Amino acid sequence: MTHRAFPVSHRTLPIRQPRRSLSVISWFNWLTNPRRTLLAGVLLCCLLPGPVLALPPASPQRVVSINLCTDQYLLLLADPAQIQSISHLARHPTFSYYADRAQAYPANNASPEQVIRYRPDLILADQFSHRASSQLLQRLGFNVARFPHPQSLAQVQQQLLQLGTLLGQPMRARQIVQQMEQQLAQLQATADRDSSAIVRPSLLPYAPGSFTQGPQTLTGDILQRAGWHNAAAELGITHYGRLDLEQLLQLAPLALIDVPTSTDSRSVAEQLLQHPVLKQAARPRYRLTLAPRLWSCGGPMLIEAIQQLRAERIRIEQLEQRPATDPTTLQEP
Numbered sequence: 272m273t274h275r276a277f278p279v280s281h282r283t284l285p286i287r288q289p290r291r292s293l294s295v296i297s298w299f300n301w302l303t304n305p306r307r308t309l310l311a312g313v314l315l316c317c318l319l320p321g322p323v324l325a326l327p328p329a330s331p332q333r334v335v336s337i338n339l340c341t342d343q344y345l346l347l348l349a350d351p352a353q354i355q356s357i358s359h360l361a362r363h364p365t366f367s368y369y370a371d372r373a374q375a376y377p378a379n380n381a382s383p384e385q386v387i388r389y390r391p392d393l394i395l396a397d398q399f400s401h402r403a404s405s406q407l408l409q410r411l412g413f414n415v416a417r418f419p420h421p422q423s424l425a426q427v428q429q430q431l432l433q434l435g436t437l438l439g440q441p442m443r444a445r446q447i448v449q450q451m452e453q454q455l456a457q458l459q460a461t462a463d464r465d466s467s468a469i470v471r472p473s474l475l476p477y478a479p480g481s482f483t484q485g486p487q488t489l490t491g492d493i494l495q496r497a498g499w500h501n502a503a504a505e506l507g508i509t510h511y512g513r514l515d516l517e518q519l520l521q522l523a524p525l526a527l528i529d530v531p532t533s534t535d536s537r538s539v540a541e542q543l544l545q546h547p548v549l550k551q552a553a554r555p556r557y558r559l560t561l562a563p564r565l566w567s568c569g570g571p572m573l574i575e576a577i578q579q580l581r582a583e584r585i586r587i588e589q590l591e592q593r594p595a596t597d598p599t600t601l602q603e604p
Contacts, residue, residue, distance in 0.1 A: 330439025331393035331414075337381035337404065339366060340568035341395035341418055344431065346372045347447065347570060348440050355389040368564045368572040383407050393437065422510075423492045424455070427569035447571060454574045455496070458581070462498055471500035472587060475524040475555065481516075485509040493566055493573060497580035499526075520552055526587060527555040528580075557587055 335356045336345045342361035345354060346369040354376050360366050361373035379385045381401040386394060386408060396405040398419040409415040416437060421427045428448045435444020474494060476484050484490040485508040486501050494501050502524035506514060514522070565576040 331391075331437070333389060333391045334393045334395065334438070335379065335386050335389050335391040336361070336395040337379060337386065337401050338395065338397040338418075340397060340420065341434075342367065342373065343369055343568045343570045343572075344418070344434050345395060345438075348431065348435050348444055349438050350440070351375070353438060355391060356386070364564065366563050366567055368568075368570065370564070383411075387411075387413075395434075421489050421569045422487060423489060424451070424496070424569075424573060427489070427573065428452075430569060451571055451574060454571075455577075458496065458574070458577060462496075462581070471498060472526065472584060472591070473502040473505075473524040474499040474526040474528055474559070474584075475502040475519070475522065476528050477519070481513045483508060483512055483514060485512065489569070489573075490566065493577055494580065497577045498584050499580065516546060516549065519555075520548070523552075523554040525554060525591075526557040526559055526583075528559040528561060559583055 330353070332353055333355045334345060334349060334353050336342045336354075337358050339358055339360040342357045345357065346361065356377045356379045357373050359378040359380055361376075362370055362378055364370040367373060377389075379389075381396075381404050383404050386404070392414060394405070394408055394413055394415045396415060396417050398417050405415050405417065416434070418430055418434070421430060428451060431444050431448055432441070435441045476490050476494070478484075483503045484501075485503045486492075486495065487509045488511065491501050491503075502522055503512065503514075505522060506512065506518070508514075559580075561576060561579060565572050565579070
């Protein structure tokens with residue numbers, strides 16, 4: 272049997288080279304490639320259990336205020352569509368600086384039954400008034416933000432910024448605060464130029480029920496910025512206190528600023544200022560009245576209160592500089 276011989280090819284097959292391990296530099300170059308880095312970042316974001324970037328919280332859209340002072344903040348900062356209800360005092364022009372704006376919204380009396388009806392996602396209250404209502408609403412699971420009564424203009428500005436953040440209106444709040452700071456700086460510059468008196472004239476805030484307020488209160492801050500000396504400090508009153516008619520006559524401030532409950536009130540607590548002895552006394556010589564809506568709560572309206580009190584101080588200082596023979600020196604015009 273004859274075997275057929277096949278021709279032998281003289282071509283040589285390529286020899287497979289063994290795989291070489293990548294050096295450290297090669298691995299670094301591979302990892303730092305921009306395209307691979309971007310792709311790895313995208314894959315990593317997809318594999319993570321939660322979102323990498325936190326989304327901003329949704330702004331409240333059903334806000335209810337149950338306090339006069341939080342009403343003022345809310346009407347100043349919020350979009351109209353965010354407001355569901357404000358307290359009934361917000362519509363009263365004697366106490367509410369934004370009474371005209373408040374007419375567009377339903378009023379409440381702070382009762383939990385009434386507030387729940389609006390299905391609020393944010394409830395604004397103060398620290399003390401309607402405390403039982405706000406505590407009950409909080410226990411029921413509602414979001415309640417309490418704001419204490421401010422004790423200075425600086426605290427007013429802090430509260431505006433805080434509520435602006437809660438409402439999703441931080442830019443609007445910052446703009447309002449900046450405007451207030453500019454106005455206060457202008458008032459201070461004017462006061463420095465006009466300050467000719469070595470001793471500030473004394474003034475005592477006197478509210479129904481013989482209540483007064485010392486320097487470390489919002490009223491005290493306003494009086495100080497208007498150039499007055501708060502006479503309550505002479506009795507050691509720093510915050511809130513009371514003094515009877517005898518103490519008032521002994522203190523003898525140059526001026527008295529009356530803080531009536533309302534313009535048409537006839538309460539017994541307000542009759543003390545009509546006492547004949549007080550009318551016959553040489554001091555207090557002047558009686559001032561400032562509209563409650565200008566300084567009962569915090570807000571830009573406080574600038575107007577300072578301006579009015581400053582104008583009254585300048586007027587009284589000019590009257591006090593007249594000769595004693597001038598009859599207008601001893602009387603309030």
